[in-house]
Amino acid sequence: MTSVGRFRMDTKKLIEHIQSHVELSEQSANRLIGYFEKKEVGKKEYLLRAGITSRAEYFIVKGCLRVFVIDAKGGENNVRFGTENWWIGDFASFMKKQPASYFIQALEKTEVLFINRTKWDHLFSEIPEISTYFRIMFENAALGQQSLIAQHISYTPEERYQELIENRPELLQRVPQKHIASYLGITPEFLSMIRRKIAEN
Amino acid sequence: MTSVGRFRMDTKKLIEHIQSHVELSEQSANRLIGYFEKKEVGKKEYLLRAGITSRAEYFIVKGCLRVFVIDAKGGENNVRFGTENWWIGDFASFMKKQPASYFIQALEKTEVLFINRTKWDHLFSEIPEISTYFRIMFENAALGQQSLIAQHISYTPEERYQELIENRPELLQRVPQKHIASYLGITPEFLSMIRRKIAEN
DNA sequence: CTGATTTCTTAAAATATTTTAATTCTTTTA
DNA sequence: TAAAAGAATTAAAATATTTTAAGAAATCAG
Numbered sequence: 001m002t003s004v005g006r007f008r009m010d011t012k013k014l015i016e017h018i019q020s021h022v023e024l025s026e027q028s029a030n031r032l033i034g035y036f037e038k039k040e041v042g043k044k045e046y047l048l049r050a051g052i053t054s055r056a057e058y059f060i061v062k063g064c065l066r067v068f069v070i071d072a073k074g075g076e077n078n079v080r081f082g083t084e085n086w087w088i089g090d091f092a093s094f095m096k097k098q099p100a101s102y103f104i105q106a107l108e109k110t111e112v113l114f115i116n117r118t119k120w121d122h123l124f125s126e127i128p129e130i131s132t133y134f135r136i137m138f139e140n141a142a143l144g145q146q147s148l149i150a151q152h153i154s155y156t157p158e159e160r161y162q163e164l165i166e167n168r169p170e171l172l173q174r175v176p177q178k179h180i181a182s183y184l185g186i187t188p189e190f191l192s193m194i195r196r197k198i199a200e201n
Numbered sequence: 202m203t204s205v206g207r208f209r210m211d212t213k214k215l216i217e218h219i220q221s222h223v224e225l226s227e228q229s230a231n232r233l234i235g236y237f238e239k240k241e242v243g244k245k246e247y248l249l250r251a252g253i254t255s256r257a258e259y260f261i262v263k264g265c266l267r268v269f270v271i272d273a274k275g276g277e278n279n280v281r282f283g284t285e286n287w288w289i290g291d292f293a294s295f296m297k298k299q300p301a302s303y304f305i306q307a308l309e310k311t312e313v314l315f316i317n318r319t320k321w322d323h324l325f326s327e328i329p330e331i332s333t334y335f336r337i338m339f340e341n342a343a344l345g346q347q348s349l350i351a352q353h354i355s356y357t358p359e360e361r362y363q364e365l366i367e368n369r370p371e372l373l374q375r376v377p378q379k380h381i382a383s384y385l386g387i388t389p390e391f392l393s394m395i396r397r398k399i400a401e402n
Numbered sequence: 403c404t405g406a407t408t409t410c411t412t413a414a415a416a417t418a419t420t421t422t423a424a425t426t427c428t429t430t431t432a
Numbered sequence: 433t434a435a436a437a438g439a440a441t442t443a444a445a446a447t448a449t450t451t452t453a454a455g456a457a458a459t460c461a462g
Contacts, residue, residue: 071355079351092344101351131332138339143293145346150280150302152353153386154272157449176409185354187450192411358419378440388420393441409458416451421444428439 010038010061014113017059017085022133031127036113041065041106047088048104054093056114060086063110064174067102068182076103078183081171087137088112094120107175157186158194211239211262215314218260218286223334232328237314242266242307248289249305255294257315261287264311265375268303269383277304279384282372288338289313295321308376358387359395 011033018024018032036059041047047065048054060082067080067088079102082088093100094117115123124131151160161184165172172180181191212234219225219233237260242248248266249255261283268281268289280303283289294301295318316324325332352361362385366373373381382392 069351069355072360075355077351077355079347079354091340092347095340101348135336135339138336138343139292139296142339142342142346145343145350146280146293147302148350149346149353150270150278152350153280153384154270154276154278159273178409183354188410189412189451190449193449196411377438379438389440390421390442391419394419397441403462405460405462407458407460409456411456412454414452416449418447418449420447422446423444424442426439426441428437430435430437432433432435 010111010113011036013061013085014059018130018133021136022129024129024133028127028129032130035115035119035123035127037115039112039114041110041112043106043109046103046105047110047112048090048093048100048102050101050103051099053097054090054100056116057087057089057091057094057120058104058112058114060084060088061111061113063112064107065104065110066107066175066179067104069102076182077185078179081107081168081175081179081183083170083174107179152185157184157190158197160184161191161194162198211312211314212237214262214286215260219331219334222337223330225330229328229330233331236316236320236324236328238317240313240315242311242313244307244310247304247306248311248313249291249294249301249303251302251304252300254298255291255301257317258288258290258292258295258321259305259313259315261285261289262312262314264313265308266305266311267308267376267380268305270303277383278386279380282308282369282376282380282384284371284375308380353386358385358391359398361385362392362395363399 014036015024015029015032019029024032038061039047039058041063047058050070062084065082065088066078067082067090068076068078071077080088088104090100090102090104092098093102097117124134151163155163161180164180164184177191178188181188184191186194215237216225216230216233220230225233239262240248240259242264248259251271263285266283266289267279268283268291269277269279272278281289289305291301291303291305293299294303298318325335352364356364362381365381365385378392379389382389385392387395
């Protein structure tokens with residue numbers, strides 16, 4: 001197993017991410033390792049399926065996942081993409097122990113760290129710094145989603161595509177366009193048209 | 202000033218709301234009062250304007266507010282409505298002390314409790330139960346927004362209107378239709394058509 | 403490496419939504 | 433309470449987006 005410094009490579013990525021947001025003592029960092037397990041998800045495999053109760057929250061060490069819902073007509077609708085250093089999961093399902101609304105599928109071979117519900121419940125009391133870290137994560141999630149909603153309501157598909165180019169250009173290299181189109185709430189055909197129009201200028 | 206039990210009427214509503222989510226000792230409840238101030242906002246008056254740094258987070262004791270952004274074409278786009286027992290504000294602006302993106306306007310004469318930034322920073326260390334309460338509030342915000350985004354992406358305006366009828370029927374009585382239309386991301390004319398179509402069946 | 407499958411693009415026709423404008427209904431104000 | 437202002441409805445024309453279908457390009461499996 002690859003090792004960097006005191007930690008396994010995968011755990012190190014999580015610890016670095018936490019340390020980029022809060023102070024984390026060496027002792028806490030060491031304890032933390034015991035809370036997480038590693039999992040690999042092959043391309044096109046599922047980390048979670050709607051209807052199944054989600055048993056974990058996932059931190060992406062390497063790879064790319066999409067989160068989608070199936071609508072009344074049976075169509076897949078992407079709502080989020082996760083890449084390195086993102087947390088992903090169906091948090092409502094995880095917390096309330098209720099069936100998930102979302103599917104989570106790997107778009108590449110992906111490596112995640114995950115924490116189960118029992119350990120999650122102990123985490124905050126035993127590693128206090130983590131409480132602040134997750135408060136920041138949830139605040140960021142709330143902020144990000146707030147502006148997403150604003151964008152979805154106020155902007156045209158073309159403007160939302162331009163936003164995506166600015167905010168997450170790496171996704172356009174990594175994710176098939178049909179998934180981008182679904183994320184933008186349009187058909188692949190219409191996205192193709194938008195791209196042509198932008199390229200012409 | 203009206204008084205119920207030991208507390209002023211307005212503060213009591215907040216304390217009851219907190220107690221419906223976490224245990225709150227009498228001592229903590231008493232301390233809490235000192236953190237909040239009261240404010241009245243007349244109909245059509247603004248609690249916050251985009252461009253101004255938001256100095257507070259607001260708890261609605263009585264009344265109704267809308268949160269909106271102005272888009273590139275100068276149009277107002279409602280993103281949220283707050284009624285009794287809702288927290289409202291531009292949290293990004295409040296936390297980062299940066300200019301607000303949102304306008305918040307009263308649709309009725311509204312009474313709010315607010316906490317300023319200095320007190321917010323002391324709140325969590327001095328009244329520990331509150332940390333859990335706000336974690337729950339943010340979790341709920343994240344969950345609510347997650348399903349809002351899913352809805353916006355997956356459903357037609359008509360379906361979103363039906364959702365609104367089921368989830369927040371009181372808003373339809375309270376909020377002018379042009380604001381509902383803006384919230385749904387459509388024109389008032391189109392909402393009118395949807396309503397007629399639904400009524401016909 | 404090659405055939406099979408999936409993804410992307412193009413164009414035309416169909417549908418959904420907005421815009422404009424006029425009319426009625428409701429609320430506000432003097 | 434009447435007049436004025438704002439909000440909701442209707443319909444027709446204009447525009448945005450989806451659907452369908454087909455071919456080209458890229459990726460995958462044997």
